[in-house]
Amino acid sequence: MLTLTDDQRMLQDAVRPFMADKGAIKAQLRHWRDIGCKDGFGHGLWKQFAELGLTGILIPEARGGAGLGQVEAGVVLEEIGRNLTPSPFLTTAVAAVRALDGSAHAERWFPGILAADTVAALAIDEGRHHNPARIACAARRQGNGFLLDGEKQFVVHGASADLILVAARTGGSPGETDGLTLFALDRGMAGVEIDNVALADSSKAARLRLANVAVDADAVVGEVDGGWGPISRALGAGRAGAAAELVGVAAGASEMTFDYLKQRKQFGRLIGEFQALQHRAAHLFGEIEIARAATFKAAQLLDAQDQRAELFVSVAKAKAGRSAALAVQEGVQMHGGIGMTDEHDIGLYMKREAVLGELFGSPRFHMARVAELSGY
Amino acid sequence: MADVEQFRREVRDWLEANCPAEMRTPMRSEKDACWGGRHFEFQSDAQKRWLDAMASRGWTVPDWPKDYGGGGLDAAQTRVLKEEMASLGCRPPLTSFGISMLGPALLKYGREDQKKRFLPEIARGDIRWCQGYSEPGAGSDLADLQTRAEDKGDHYLVNGQKVWTSYADQADWIFCLVRTSAESKHGGISFLLFDMESPGVSTKPILLISGYSPFCETFFDDVKVPKDQLVGEVNKGWDVAKYLLGHEREMISGMGLGGDKQALGRAVGSIDDPLLRAEIAAFDVDALAFAAMSERFIDQLKAGGAHPAMPSMMKYAGTELNKRRHELVMAAGGSDALEWDSDRSGGGKAARDWLRTKANSIEGGTSEIQLGIVAKHILRLPGA
Numbered sequence: 225m226l227t228l229t230d231d232q233r234m235l236q237d238a239v240r241p242f243m244a245d246k247g248a249i250k251a252q253l254r255h256w257r258d259i260g261c262k263d264g265f266g267h268g269l270w271k272q273f274a275e276l277g278l279t280g281i282l283i284p285e286a287r288g289g290a291g292l293g294q295v296e297a298g299v300v301l302e303e304i305g306r307n308l309t310p311s312p313f314l315t316t317a318v319a320a321v322r323a324l325d326g327s328a329h330a331e332r333w334f335p336g337i338l339a340a341d342t343v344a345a346l347a348i349d350e351g352r353h354h355n356p357a358r359i360a361c362a363a364r365r366q367g368n369g370f371l372l373d374g375e376k377q378f379v380v381h382g383a384s385a386d387l388i389l390v391a392a393r394t395g396g397s398p399g400e401t402d403g404l405t406l407f408a409l410d411r412g413m414a415g416v417e418i419d420n421v422a423l424a425d426s427s428k429a430a431r432l433r434l435a436n437v438a439v440d441a442d443a444v445v446g447e448v449d450g451g452w453g454p455i456s457r458a459l460g461a462g463r464a465g466a467a468a469e470l471v472g473v474a475a476g477a478s479e480m481t482f483d484y485l486k487q488r489k490q491f492g493r494l495i496g497e498f499q500a501l502q503h504r505a506a507h508l509f510g511e512i513e514i515a516r517a518a519t520f521k522a523a524q525l526l527d528a529q530d531q532r533a534e535l536f537v538s539v540a541k542a543k544a545g546r547s548a549a550l551a552v553q554e555g556v557q558m559h560g561g562i563g564m565t566d567e568h569d570i571g572l573y574m575k576r577e578a579v580l581g582e583l584f585g586s587p588r589f590h591m592a593r594v595a596e597l598s599g600y
Numbered sequence: 601m602a603d604v605e606q607f608r609r610e611v612r613d614w615l616e617a618n619c620p621a622e623m624r625t626p627m628r629s630e631k632d633a634c635w636g637g638r639h640f641e642f643q644s645d646a647q648k649r650w651l652d653a654m655a656s657r658g659w660t661v662p663d664w665p666k667d668y669g670g671g672g673l674d675a676a677q678t679r680v681l682k683e684e685m686a687s688l689g690c691r692p693p694l695t696s697f698g699i700s701m702l703g704p705a706l707l708k709y710g711r712e713d714q715k716k717r718f719l720p721e722i723a724r725g726d727i728r729w730c731q732g733y734s735e736p737g738a739g740s741d742l743a744d745l746q747t748r749a750e751d752k753g754d755h756y757l758v759n760g761q762k763v764w765t766s767y768a769d770q771a772d773w774i775f776c777l778v779r780t781s782a783e784s785k786h787g788g789i790s791f792l793l794f795d796m797e798s799p800g801v802s803t804k805p806i807l808l809i810s811g812y813s814p815f816c817e818t819f820f821d822d823v824k825v826p827k828d829q830l831v832g833e834v835n836k837g838w839d840v841a842k843y844l845l846g847h848e849r850e851m852i853s854g855m856g857l858g859g860d861k862q863a864l865g866r867a868v869g870s871i872d873d874p875l876l877r878a879e880i881a882a883f884d885v886d887a888l889a890f891a892a893m894s895e896r897f898i899d900q901l902k903a904g905g906a907h908p909a910m911p912s913m914m915k916y917a918g919t920e921l922n923k924r925r926h927e928l929v930m931a932a933g934g935s936d937a938l939e940w941d942s943d944r945s946g947g948g949k950a951a952r953d954w955l956r957t958k959a960n961s962i963e964g965g966t967s968e969i970q971l972g973i974v975a976k977h978i979l980r981l982p983g984a
Contacts, residue, residue, distance in 0.1 A: 226896035227903055482979050497983035499972070505981065506974035510913045517896040518889035536888070543889040587885075594888070595881040600865035 226520050228299070235296055238276065239303045246272060247309030249569050256310060257426040263384040264428040265310035267340070273313060274340035282321045282461070287334050293527035294461060298468035298519060305472020306479075308569075308576050310427060312343045314469060315380050319462035320344035323389055323454040327445045329408050333387055345385035346458060347376040347432055354378075354585040356391065356455060357401050361434065363392035370394070370444075372407065372415075372437040380583065382430025383420035386411045389458070390434070395449050404451035407443045414438070425575035460526055463537050463584040467519040467544035470580050474512045474544070474551035477573035481505070481555040488560075501558060508547075508554050515540075515547035535597045542590035545581040552577045604676055611684045618653040620646035624689045629949065633695040636725025638772045654693035655724045661699055664707070668715050669723030675902045697766070698722030698729040700851040702775050702793075705844040709791075709832040718793070730796070731848075732762040732776030732818060733841070740969050742777075743786050743838060747820060749778035756780075756792065756830070758800075758823040764963065768803045768816035771796050775844075781835050791837035794825040810955035811940075811948070845965065849911035850901075852964045853894070853918030863888075864925060868932040880928055883921075890921055909977035916970040919960035926954040 228236065246252075246269060256264055273279050281297055283289020290296075297318050304313060316337055323346070324330045336342030348356050361374025372392055382388060388409045396403025409416065415437035418430050446454045482505060485496030495501060522540035525533035552574040556563040563570045581587065623646055627633065634640070634647050642648040654660050657671055663678045664670025673681065703722050706715055721727045738744040747760025758778055768774070773795055781788030796803075800823040805813040832840045863884045871877040897914055900906035929950055930937045937954075939945035961967040975981045 225899045225903075226892065227899045227905065482981070485981055494982045496981040502975035502979075502981050503968065503971040505979055506913070506971040507916075509974055509979060510917050513913065514886075514889050514893040514917060517893035520896065521892035536892070539885050539888045539892075542882075542885045546885075591878065591881040591885050594863070594884050595865055595877060598863035598866050598884060600863070600869075600871060600877070600880075 226517060226524070228295075232296060232299055235292075236299045236303075239278070239300050242272075242276065243303040243307045243309055247304065247307045247311070249308050249572060252310055253308050253426065253572060262420060262428070263381070264422070264426060265312065265381075265384075269309075270311055270340045270343075273311060273317075274338065278313065279317050279340050280334075280338045281317055282325070283334050283338060284325070287330060288338050289334070294464050294523040295520065295527055297461070297465055298523045301465050301468035302472035302475065302516075305469035305474075305576075305580075306476035308425075308473070308476070308572055312381050312384070314462065314465050315346055316342070316344040318465040319346055319458040320387070320389060322461040323406065323445060323458035324408075325457070327454065328442070329445050333408070336386065342386045343381055343384050344387040344389065345379050345382045345430070346462070347379045347382065347388050347390040348455065348459075349378040350374070350376055352377075354582070354589055356459060358398045359391050359393055359404055360398045361390065361392040363394045363405055363407065365394075366438065369438060369440040370405075370407070372434045372439060374434050376432040376434070377429075378583070379430040379432055381428060382432060383418050383428060388416075388432070389445065390432075391451060391455050394451075401452040401456075403449050404455060405448050406445040406451040406454045407439055408445050409437070409439065409443065423579050425572070425579045427576075427579060459584060460533065460537055463541045463590075464519065464522045464526055466580050466584045467515075467522065467537075467540040470541075470544035470548040470577065471512065471516045471519050473573055473577050473580060474515065474548040477548075477551045477555040477570060477577075478505075478508055478512060480570055480573075481551075481558050482509075484559055495558075504554060505558075508550055511547040511550055515544040518543045535594065538585075538590040538593040538597065541585060542587040542594065545577075545587040545590070548577045549581060549587075604680060607677055608680045608684065611681055612688075614657075615684055615688055615690060618650075619685075619688060619690045620650055622646040623650040623691045623693075625691075626689065627691055629953075632691070634691075634693060634725070635728055635767070635770070636694055636696060637728025637770065638726070639770060640725075640728065650691070651693045651725055658723060660694045660696075660725065661703065661719075661723045664703065664719065664723065668707075669720030694725045696722065696725060696729065697731055698727065701731065701844050701847050702729050704847045705775075705791075705840050706831065708843060709840045711831075713828070714793075714831065727772045728767070728770060730765050730768045730771035730774050730818075732765055732768075732774045734762060734764040736761060736763045736817075740966050742841070742965075743789065745777055745779055745789065747776070747778050749780050749790060749792060749825070751780070751827075752824075755827055756825045758792070758794075758820045758825055760820050762818040762820075764806075764815045765803070765818045766814050766816075766963075768796070768818045769805055774801075774818070775831075777837055777841055780837075784835075786838045788835055789837040789841065790834050791831045791840040792825055793829045793831060794823065798823050798825070800824075808956065808959065810952040812952060812956060846908065846911045848964050849915035849970070850897075852960065853911065853914035864928060868929065871932060876928075876931055880932070883924055883928055887921060887925070890917060893917070907978055909973050912965070912970040912973040913978070915964060916961075916967050916974070919957075920967060922960050923957045926950075926957045930954050 277290050280289030281292050285291035324333055363370040363372050390407045390409055393403055394405040415435050417433040420430050423429055488495050519540040522536040525536050555570045556574055559570050562568050634651055659671045662671035662673045662681050666672035735745045749756040749758045776792045778790055778792050779788055780790040800821040802819045803816045806815045807813050865880045865884055933950050937950040940948040
């Protein structure tokens with residue numbers, strides 16, 4: 225069934241007012257932006273995520289978490305997107321937890337994530353476009369451990385992170401998924417240079433330079449040369465999660481826009497009376513509903529460990545990205561001049577969409593992936 | 601749950617035993633569909649046996665009550681039946697406007713004697729129905745209809761003309777909107793059922809740009825219709841009509857899924873042109889996302905949580921997608937796809953199918969009408 229169960233609806237009923245109140249744009253995004261916060265998010269709110277049990281949403285019950293799945297994470301992320309709530313939820317509680325789950329690192333890091341004391345970051349992208357198979361960052365064996373050399377970018381929360389998961393190459397060559405290894409790096413490792421960069425949406429993503437970073441063998445998450453397992457688990461969860469957040473961004477922007485169409489008068493009429501806008505609004509509504517369904521389907525297939533999950537995750541990320549792009553473009557355009565001002569919130573949706581659209585792969589990346597996975 | 605699994609095994613065994621091998625091959629075109637009715641010529645003995653077998657269990661309409669020729673299955677069982685039919689590749693035993701449109705309206709608005717009389721016939725495929733909605737001059741403003749039904753005591757006397765009546769030339773009966781009062785546009789419409797063999801009914805096919813002729817003009821000249829064939833109350837037919845339109849849109853939106861679930865890029869074979877490949881990949885994303893939406897829409901309908909105007913969104917999205925699919929099939933086919941009458945092209949199948957899809961966003965209410973309905977009833981935009 226592609227509808228929420230009673231339990232999932234209860235979760236939604238709890239998260240929706242919480243995010244609309246505590247995670248609201250004015251209280252969080254604008255506040256941290258305007259004071260120039262180095263993290264781009266508030267640790268106090270992240271603690272409240274923990275109190276609600278959200279930080280452990282994907283952590284197994286045996287390890288103190290809620291033991292829920294990607295569908296539930298999606299319910300939370302849609303509300304995060306709707307309110308543009310800045311938090312490390314997607315990278316830490318969703319992607320990193322999936323990467324660590326089942327490895328020896330789970331025991332070490334899960335308690336901190338549960339308590340919201342730990343922020344995790346993923347260092348996968350190296351170029352201006354997402355392409356994890358092309359990883360070039362090298363990990364050479366030295367003694368009992370490894371030496372890491374390379375550069376990473378778009379490491380979301382990288383400068384605030386207590387744990388950075390670095391994907392590096394122990395074998396194979398760029399373009400191959402064999403020969404990758406995932407390393408767990410503690411904060412402040414010698415040789416890691418972190419450039420904290422503010423993005424268009426006021427979130428923070430670091431550029432990393434790794435120069436002869438020495439790590440022990442036990443920094444490896446899972447198997448040496450077998451990093452694609454945890455990396456692809458993190459990517460599946462991250463992509464599906466970003467799709468859900470994008471659906472929330474689209475929903476938030478479009479709701480704001482539809483309200484505006486009912487209030488704003490021009491030429492002596494409410495602008496919502498104009499058919500030119502009505503038809504575009506109705507089309508937009510449909511695109512968002514379709515994106516939500518695709519995202520739901522992808523999450524459900526991931527939870528079921530269905531072999532079609534990878535295909536549907538790419539469908540969801542591409543569709544949600546395109547629908548959200550349409551929602552923010554129509555949102556700013558239909559708001560007219562006021563939509564161009566910093567004072568109005570609609571432009572903040574446009575900035576967030578741009579970042580989330582690129583994160584974990586743009587719609588183009590995922591369309592190409594759909595072609596590849598479909599065999600053409 | 602154990603009951604459902606038990607049911608699944610029984611269904612599978614029964615389908616294995618009763619669905620002829622020929623009826624487990626994919627349909628090549630619309631022409632392979634079984635429509636039933638008085639004059640239907642079965643393409644094979646297997647086609648008839650398959651219809652009879654399914655009808656005998658009420659499985660042509662599995663979720664209708666048994667009293668009316670249905671299977672009396674609940675939502676979970678209906679889903680199991682569909683899944684098992686899909687997994688064995690069983691063709692639909694019966695394609696019928698009676699099932700997809702009239703039946704649901706009769707179940708909701710029909711009198712008991714009407715349900716007992718008409719629904720089992722629909723379930724067995726005894727009578728082929730057509731729809732008398734559109735009129736020349738009315739077009740998208742459906743309620744602007746002029747066909748009159750005068751009260752003559754024991755019967756109505758019907759005069760007027762319908763247009764775009766799908767398969768009227770092959771239909772046995774018609775469900776028809778008529779004007780019983782001129783005082784109110786929407787409040788003077790009634791919903792009548794009558795036999796196409798009644799004196800005064802005539803039809804004429806309309807040839808389309810595809811070279812096919814699924815639609816007809818239909819003329820009524822002093823047609824007598826017994827009064828017990830009125831569905832619902834006199835002058836309140838618009839409610840029935842709207843309800844039925846929802847089901848029609850739902851049915852048409854299914855076309856967005858294409859004939860099969862295969863990715864278009866895979867179906868058209870190797871694509872050398874990188875721009876075309878990109879367009880097709882973009883299409884496949886939209887098509888797979890729409891397939892998920894269709895699944896969700898059906899789940900919402902069953903759970904009673906679908907907005908009544910959602911079929912309009914689905915109809916719009918599905919038909920626009922289907923047009924795009926066929927544009928891309930033509931682009932991928934190049935000059936091969938342009939052949940109109942060669943054996944090599946299956947008699948111009950690609951080109952004819954492409955042209956036929958252009959009607960999708962017009963028939964059953966244009967895309968613009970659907971967008972207007974979404975704007976008004978879901979988004980509640982002013983003056984829509």
